[in-house]
Amino acid sequence: MTDARKLRSSGNWRTVYGGPLLIGVLSVVGLLSALLYEGPGRYFSWLALGAPIALTGWFYARRKRA
Amino acid sequence: MVHTWSSLISTLFLLLLCITGLPLIFHHEIDELLGYDPKPEIAQPGAAKRSIDEIARTALANDPGRVLQYILWDKDEPNNVIAFTNNKVDGDPDAATLRAYDAHTAKPLGPVGGGPMLVFLKLHVDMFAGQPGKLFLGAMGFLFLVAIISGVVLYWPFTRRLSFGTLRDKSRRIAWFDWHNLLGAVTIAWALVVGATGVINTLAEVMLNQWKATELADMVKPYAGKPPPVHLASLDATIERARQTAPGMNVSFIAFPGTPFTSSHHFAVFMRGDTPLTSRLLKPVLLDGETGAVSDARDLPVYLKALLVSQPLHFGDYGGMPLKIIWALLDIMTIVVIGSGLYLWVAKRRKHRSHAMAAGQPALQPSR
Numbered sequence: 001m002t003d004a005r006k007l008r009s010s011g012n013w014r015t016v017y018g019g020p021l022l023i024g025v026l027s028v029v030g031l032l033s034a035l036l037y038e039g040p041g042r043y044f045s046w047l048a049l050g051a052p053i054a055l056t057g058w059f060y061a062r063r064k065r066a
Numbered sequence: 067m068v069h070t071w072s073s074l075i076s077t078l079f080l081l082l083l084c085i086t087g088l089p090l091i092f093h094h095e096i097d098e099l100l101g102y103d104p105k106p107e108i109a110q111p112g113a114a115k116r117s118i119d120e121i122a123r124t125a126l127a128n129d130p131g132r133v134l135q136y137i138l139w140d141k142d143e144p145n146n147v148i149a150f151t152n153n154k155v156d157g158d159p160d161a162a163t164l165r166a167y168d169a170h171t172a173k174p175l176g177p178v179g180g181g182p183m184l185v186f187l188k189l190h191v192d193m194f195a196g197q198p199g200k201l202f203l204g205a206m207g208f209l210f211l212v213a214i215i216s217g218v219v220l221y222w223p224f225t226r227r228l229s230f231g232t233l234r235d236k237s238r239r240i241a242w243f244d245w246h247n248l249l250g251a252v253t254i255a256w257a258l259v260v261g262a263t264g265v266i267n268t269l270a271e272v273m274l275n276q277w278k279a280t281e282l283a284d285m286v287k288p289y290a291g292k293p294p295p296v297h298l299a300s301l302d303a304t305i306e307r308a309r310q311t312a313p314g315m316n317v318s319f320i321a322f323p324g325t326p327f328t329s330s331h332h333f334a335v336f337m338r339g340d341t342p343l344t345s346r347l348l349k350p351v352l353l354d355g356e357t358g359a360v361s362d363a364r365d366l367p368v369y370l371k372a373l374l375v376s377q378p379l380h381f382g383d384y385g386g387m388p389l390k391i392i393w394a395l396l397d398i399m400t401i402v403v404i405g406s407g408l409y410l411w412v413a414k415r416r417k418h419r420s421h422a423m424a425a426g427q428p429a430l431q432p433s434r
Contacts, residue, residue, distance in 0.1 A: 013222075015226075016221065016222055016225055016226050017221070017222075019230035019231070019251070020221070020251040020254060023252050023255070024255035027255035027256050028255050028259070031255075031256070031259055034342065034389060035343050035379070036343055038341060038342055042385045042386060042389070045385045046388045046389060046392065049389065049392045049396070050392055052252035052253055052396065053392065053395050053399070055231070056249065056252055058231075059231035059233055063234075064234065
């Protein structure tokens with residue numbers, strides 16, 4: 001792992017876990033917001049918990065076809 | 067290894083939970099459609115509500131030979147009064163009959179629950195196997211959590227050379243592998259929360275019994291050795307005293323003496339607040355079964371509060387219809403993660419076996 005080239009090609013924790021971590025934190029905030037704040041919390045929860053679904057759709061739309 | 071085996075053992079049951087859970091997200095709407103969620107008649111503005119004692123008498127007359135266990139007020143339908151009757155105060159919960167009565171006319175409106183949704187619920191909660199079935203599904207839920215966490219660890223070696231959200235269609239196996247990783251990664255927090263709150267819910271009876279053995283036993287100490295009440299106090303007077311003891315709160319349900327939620331001497335009136343959070347945090351007021359006088363009122367212990375707050379996070383019923391639809395979509399995504407995981411295991415075994423056979427070697431176990 002000391003080889004710089006190998007490091008670059010093997011990725012780091014941020015490129016591997018960064019995306020899922022962000023979606024995860026957003027999901028948890030969304031789960032709690034509807035429970036703690038009626039009205040605005042509810043709207044936010046729809047956006048935050050809808051994000052994993054929207055992101056999946058986006059990845060599907062721009063997938064590489066062989 | 068951990069990921070493979072924790073998933074494999076629980077796969078069948080997790081699929082059962084996810085599939086039966088899907089219609090249960092919309093059980094309210096489905097019950098309404100099928101006539102298991104009766105609606106009260108529209109009352110004249112300013113019309114007075116009937117007394118709860120009258121509704122209780124009507125409920126007992128409707129189910130002769132039975133006793134009242136609970137009377138419950140739906141948070142979203144305050145004009146429905148729901149009465150639970152059973153053959154004994156501590157009868158089998160499966161033998162309970164739930165009927166709705168109109169708060170303004172005391173007229174019976176019909177049975178509550180039941181029908182196909184009850185079958186889904188029983189399959190989801192205990193597979194018709196009572197408390198052992200419930201605890202077994204709790205163990206399966208625990209394996210689900212282990213599978214998710216071990217999946218996070220495996221995510222590194224398997225995806226570190228791929229950018230997030232890579233979907234390839236080189237082969238069926240690679241395509242499902244990518245879907246497994248993507249859907250697993252984006253649903254992880256939701257799946258952990260729904261899984262963990264589901265496991266907590268399987269321990270509900272254990273927690274309730276713990277509360278009865280400690281806090282409730284302490285509250286009813288002065289009544290030790292006394293016979294159970296013969297003539298029950300007026301329900302309206304009892305409820306009114308409970309309201310005065312917990313100002314600003316509404317009645318969620320009243321448990322009759324001898325039922326699992328109270329002592330054999332007391333009515334327990336469970337009070338709730340009116341926000342999504344405080345409406346779950348019930349506060350019991352204990353009242354003497356014969357006189358209706360307040361005996362004690364204490365907040366529930368932390369473990370029961372945790373149970374009550376974990377319920378909406380499992381059901382997804384606290385953010386309107388859009389949240390229910392999101393809940394359903396995330397559930398379907400989880401079904402795909404579980405199904406593709408099973409497929410990947412089978413495909414890998416097949417590959418190993420054909421390789422091993424070609425080399426004249428015995429089949430190897432996958433190393434994961």
